[in-house]
Amino acid sequence: xxxxxxxxxxxxxxxxxxxxxxxxxxxxxxxxxxxxxxxxxxxxxxxxxxxxxxxxxxxxxxxxxxxxxxxxxxxxxxxxxxxxxxxxxxxxxxxxxxxxxxxxxxxxxxxxxxxxxxxxxxxxxxxxxxxxxxxxxxxxxxxxxxxxxxxxxxxxxxxxxxxxxxxxxxxxxxxxxxxxxxxxxxxxxxxxxxxxxxxxxxxxxxxxxxxxxxxxxxxxxxxxxxxxxxxxxxxxxxxxxxxxxxxxxxxxxxxxxxxxxxxxxxxxxxxxxxxxxxxxxxxxxxxxxxxxxxxxxxxxxxxxxxxxxxxxxxxxxxxxxxxxxxxxxxxxxxxxxxxxxxxxxxxxxxxxxxxxxxxxxxxxxxxxxxxxxxxxxxxxxxxxxxxxxxxxxxxxxxxxxxxxxxxxxxxxxxxxxxxxxxxxxxxxxxxxxxxxxxxxxxxxxxxxxxxxxxxxxxxxxxxxxxxxxxxxxxxxxxxxxxxxxxxxxxxxxxxxxxxxxxxxxxxxxxxxxxxxxxxxxxxxxxxxxxxxxxxxxxxxxxxxxxxxxxxxxxxxxxxxxxxxx
RNA sequence: CGGGGCGUAGCGCAGCCUGGUAGCGCGCACGGUUCGGGACCGUGAAGUCGGAGGUUCAAAUCCUCUCGCCCCGACCA
Numbered sequence: 001x002x003x004x005x006x007x008x009x010x011x012x013x014x015x016x017x018x019x020x021x022x023x024x025x026x027x028x029x030x031x032x033x034x035x036x037x038x039x040x041x042x043x044x045x046x047x048x049x050x051x052x053x054x055x056x057x058x059x060x061x062x063x064x065x066x067x068x069x070x071x072x073x074x075x076x077x078x079x080x081x082x083x084x085x086x087x088x089x090x091x092x093x094x095x096x097x098x099x100x101x102x103x104x105x106x107x108x109x110x111x112x113x114x115x116x117x118x119x120x121x122x123x124x125x126x127x128x129x130x131x132x133x134x135x136x137x138x139x140x141x142x143x144x145x146x147x148x149x150x151x152x153x154x155x156x157x158x159x160x161x162x163x164x165x166x167x168x169x170x171x172x173x174x175x176x177x178x179x180x181x182x183x184x185x186x187x188x189x190x191x192x193x194x195x196x197x198x199x200x201x202x203x204x205x206x207x208x209x210x211x212x213x214x215x216x217x218x219x220x221x222x223x224x225x226x227x228x229x230x231x232x233x234x235x236x237x238x239x240x241x242x243x244x245x246x247x248x249x250x251x252x253x254x255x256x257x258x259x260x261x262x263x264x265x266x267x268x269x270x271x272x273x274x275x276x277x278x279x280x281x282x283x284x285x286x287x288x289x290x291x292x293x294x295x296x297x298x299x300x301x302x303x304x305x306x307x308x309x310x311x312x313x314x315x316x317x318x319x320x321x322x323x324x325x326x327x328x329x330x331x332x333x334x335x336x337x338x339x340x341x342x343x344x345x346x347x348x349x350x351x352x353x354x355x356x357x358x359x360x361x362x363x364x365x366x367x368x369x370x371x372x373x374x375x376x377x378x379x380x381x382x383x384x385x386x387x388x389x390x391x392x393x394x395x396x397x398x399x400x401x402x403x404x405x406x407x408x409x410x411x412x413x414x415x416x417x418x419x420x421x422x423x424x425x426x427x428x429x430x431x432x433x434x435x436x437x438x439x440x441x442x443x444x445x446x447x448x449x450x451x452x453x454x455x456x457x458x459x460x461x462x463x464x465x466x467x468x469x470x471x472x473x474x475x476x477x478x479x480x481x482x483x484x485x486x487x488x489x490x491x492x493x494x495x496x497x498x499x500x501x502x503x504x505x506x507x508x509x510x511x512x513x514x515x516x517x518x519x520x521x522x523x524x525x526x527x528x529x530x531x532x533x534x535x536x537x538x539x540x541x542x543x544x545x546x547x548x549x550x551x552x553x554x555x556x557x558x559x560x561x562x563x564x565x
Numbered sequence: 566c567g568g569g570g571c572g573u574a575g576c577g578c579a580g581c582c583u584g585g586u587a588g589c590g591c592g593c594a595c596g597g598u599u600c601g602g603g604a605c606c607g608u609g610a611a612g613u614c615g616g617a618g619g620u621u622c623a624a625a626u627c628c629u630c631u632c633g634c635c636c637c638g639a640c641c642a
Contacts, residue, residue: 012591012603013577017635037634085642091566092641109642143566143640151641199642218641301639406642472601509602516602527601 001465003502007044010514020216022447023148025456029517031443031464038145038153045518046443048464050156053188053439054135056461057158060184064176066131066160071113073137077103079112082415094139106139111408111434114161115416118430125165125422128430129173133160135439147216149440150400156440162433165422167205170407170431174206177405177435181210185402188442189459191449192402195221196231198302205407210437211399214448219399222381226392234302237377238385238394240294240345243273250364252355259329261295264361268352272296275352276365278331280315280323280338283308288315288323290333292342292367294351297379299343307341307376330354333371334362340373347375400448402441408432447519450542456519457542460562466490467499467558468520470511472527474503483526486536486554493555499524516541521562524554 011028018024026032031046042050058068077095080086086105094106107113114132122128138157145153162173178194185192190212197209209232211221222236223229231237258264265272275295282288286308293299305312317328323338324331332354333340350364367373383396410429413419418430443462450457460466467490471483483501490499500520502511508527515523525537529548536554539546540561549557 009575011576016571016577019636034634089642090640111642140641144636144638146636411642470601475600507600507602507604509600509604512602514603525601 001044001500003500004504006500008514008518009043010517018148020147020150020444020448021451022150022216022444025447025451025517026148026444029456029519032149034148038142038151040149040152040154045464049443049458049462050439052462052464053442054156054158056187057135057184057437057439060180060187061131061133061158061160063183064131064180066133066180068134069132070134070136071107071110071117073107073139075105075107075113077105079116079416080105083112083115083412084415085112092140092142094141107136108138108140109434109436110134110136110159111161111412111432112416114163114434115412115418115430115432118163118413118418118432119416122163122418122420122430125420128163128165128420129169130163131160131173131176132163133158133435147218147444149444150216151218152440155438158437158439160435162435163418164431164433165420165428167407167409167431170205170409170433174405174407174433177433178208181403181405181435181437184437185210185212185442188446188462189450190402190442190445193221193223193230193397193399195223196235197404198232198234198306199406205409207404207406209401210403211397212402212445212449213397214400214445215398216444216448217398217400219401220396221399222385222394222396224387224390224392224394226387227390229387229389229394233381233396234300236381236394237388238381239388239391240297240379240382240385242345242349243271245349246270246274248350248364250350250362250370252357252360252362254359255330255361256359258359258361259327263329264352265295268361268363270352270363274349276332276346278333278354280320280328280331281312282315282319283312284310286310286339288319288338290324290331290336290338290340291378292333292340292346292353292373293379294343294345297343297345297382299378300380303376303378303380304341307378324356326354326356326358330356330358330360332356332362332365333367333373334365336371340371341378342367342373342375343378344375345379400441400445401438402445403435403437405435406433408434451519454513455517458519458521460521463519463521465500465520466497466562467522467524468515468518469499469501469524470508470515470526471501471503472508472511472525473531474505476531479526479530482530482536482551483524485551486524486526489555490558497555497558522558524558 009030014024015027018027033041096104135158142153164170192210192212197207199207220233258267272295277293277295279291281291320328346367350366352361352363353365355362384393413430419427422428447456469483471479473479487499487501490497521541523539529535535548538557
């Protein structure tokens with residue numbers, strides 16, 4: 001491709017609406033344009049990157065026996081009603097009616113369609129196992145699209161589904177996917193961790209997420225350098241260091257005007273770790289429950305929901321007063337006439353708690369002695385807490401979720417009647433797994449993890465082109481002829497080196513700046529050195545290592561440099 | 566859904582408080598001089614000031630409503 005003919009609209013300045021690094025660079029370098037909130041056009045370079053990523057995904061999925069299919073984006077409501085998700089899912093699903101008034105929706109995932117298909121086509125244990133996958137558009141009406149291409153309302157997803165006769169076979173399919181995913185992300189040049197994740201309220205037999213460290217990430221994981229334990233913070237358990245126990249008796253103290261942990265601990269001159277944060281939540285079925293975490297900790301609502309087995313919401317201030325007889329800043333577990341759920345960290349020690357009397361707190365209160373409660377892991381793990389397995393300190397990292405693998409079990413096969421006959425002629429539900437990868441997230445993550453002050457630095461495996469050829473003097477016939485020859489040589493090499501020729505009538509500086517911004521691994525410059533000595537410059541984008549070589553050595557030199565990553 | 570911010574030329578922004586003929590930089594077109602890290606000079610094209618309603622002799626500017634976009638939080642099967 002020649003730059004003079006290509007749609008590569010680079011921007012000199014940062015677009016105002018782009019915050020995340022990858023968003024800014026992908027806009028500036030002309031890879032994408034935004035049509036609406038969370039809806040993007042992929043321009044030629046962005047499309048080429050997606051194509052590269054998808055090709056890698058296909059190779060690795062095919063290698064574990066995956067069979068590519070394409071399922072519709074438009075779904076009848078019926079299958080979603082059968083699985084129960086038509087009602088379980090809220091505003092995140094795009095819903096519409098066809099001309100006859102029938103309910104339809106846009107697919108946010110495809111478990112229902114897979115189960116529908118399996119119900120029709122799988123009859124015998126001899127038909128199992130199966131791995132079906134697609135690379136297909138997903139539609140989700142995200143409450144808050146953000147960070148450019150990282151969280152969008154319409155996005156490409158590689159989703160695969162495994163069909164197995166029993167949980168043991170599912171384990172094998174699951175392990176095969178984990179292996180394939182590692183190969184995919186390795187080949188795409190990403191740094192990532194595989195972590196345990198929350199299988200969700202609906203049960204499930206286990207799940208992992210592939211998490212790539214990046215400041216633009218929306219999730220956090222805790223990792224132990226000692227034993228390798230790694231988990232999403234919505235799940236991660238840490239053991240916080242216990243504060244030195246003070247010698248205080250149980251007593252009520254006045255804390256006028258103190259509403260927050262910071263105010264109470266400052267007023268009483270007490271370490272915040274010796275205070276308890278009391279939070280009233282309302283569970284859908286069970287009603288109000290008083291939740292306790294240590295003053296310096298944050299409650300993780302997912303953990304709370306998991307501990308209670310149902311969804312929860314914070315109580316309104318007037319509900320707090322009604323239930324506990326005190327305002328939010330003064331509530332506590334002593335004398336509370338609601339169930340109390342306390343974080344594990346509060347099993348031992350004595351603490352300052354709200355007195356359920358406005359402007360008063362109690363000191364020296366111990367769980368189990370001064371009030372009854374149930375314990376659960378509720379607090380969000382903080383950096384430095386001890387690993388629950390080996391005791392080494394945990395690190396907490398911000399990450400982008402680039403893939404997940406999930407053991408579904410029979411959650412969809414039972415309601416959609418996807419069954420098979422086993423060796424004994426018994427009808428049994430198919431055991432399913434589902435596995436997702438976001439190609440656009442791979443691209444954005446590569447930008448996040450690889451760019452520098454001058455622009456993007458693509459891993460060569462997913463770069464839109466391998467070589468960027470700059471003609472310094474586009475009016476200099478010999479230079480143009482040489483550049484054209486190099487361009488042709490790149491494309492006709494085996495395997496081809498995909499080249500983009502910058503033949504525009506621009507000053508050299510503009511071309512160099514653009515070359516850096518686009519992040520193509522190797523730049524070839526035809527300029528003064530060619531005129532004087534017949535040599536061209538071959539330079540690596542990432543290392544900026546440069547060599548001057550003769551015309552007939554360009555392809556070889558470019559290959560060497562692009563391999564030096 | 567809660568909180569905050571922004572919509573003025575293709576892009577980035579000023580002008581708004583204090584109403585009075587819409588501006589700057591980049592980009593774009595043409596001419597000239599340049600030509601190895603986003604050149605310079607000259608000329609020029611280009612804007613329903615997001616939209617609707619209102620106040621006023623007069624609205625980009627003040628008021629009301631509305632649409633869109635961004636950020637923080639919540640949510641994310």
